Amino acid sequence: MGVPPHPMCDKLGRHIEARNTIVDFLGWLEEQGIFLCNRTRYDFNDLWMPQTETRHQLAHRYLGIDEGDLEHERRALLDYARQLTSGGKEVT
Numbered sequence: 001m002g003v004p005p006h007p008m009c010d011k012l013g014r015h016i017e018a019r020n021t022i023v024d025f026l027g028w029l030e031e032q033g034i035f036l037c038n039r040t041r042y043d044f045n046d047l048w049m050p051q052t053e054t055r056h057q058l059a060h061r062y063l064g065i066d067e068g069d070l071e072h073e074r075r076a077l078l079d080y081a082r083q084l085t086s087g088g089k090e091v092t
Contacts, residue, residue, distance in 0.1 A: 003077070003080060004073065004076035004077060004079075004080055005073070006073040006076070006077055007069075007073075008065055008066055008069045008070040008073050009073050009077070011064070011065055012060075012063075012065055015063045015065070018059075018063065019056075019059045019063060022055075022058070022059040022062060022063075023056055023059050026059070027055060035050060035051070036050075036051035036058075037049060037051060038050075
């Protein structure tokens with residue numbers, strides 16, 4: 001069995017500096033009292049709801065990194081590493 005494919009991990013690796021810059025900037029905005037909100041129309045009025053995504057989730061969304069795929073790849077790589085260190089025996 002070879003190394004599992006991990007395109008999202010590779011993509012994150014290529015964009016880690018940009019991701020960290022975005023996360024830092026979003027943190028700075030919060031320190032300044034500036035918060036992102038989602039706007040919804042309701043009965044011809046605008047409703048402003050706080051953004052519920054984390055800074056990392058927003059950065060990943062901007063960079064096109066699917067967090068579900070990323071987690072799946074990380075788990076597959078971890079399982080692969082465990083199998084290598086266990087001498088190829090199935091690890092549960």
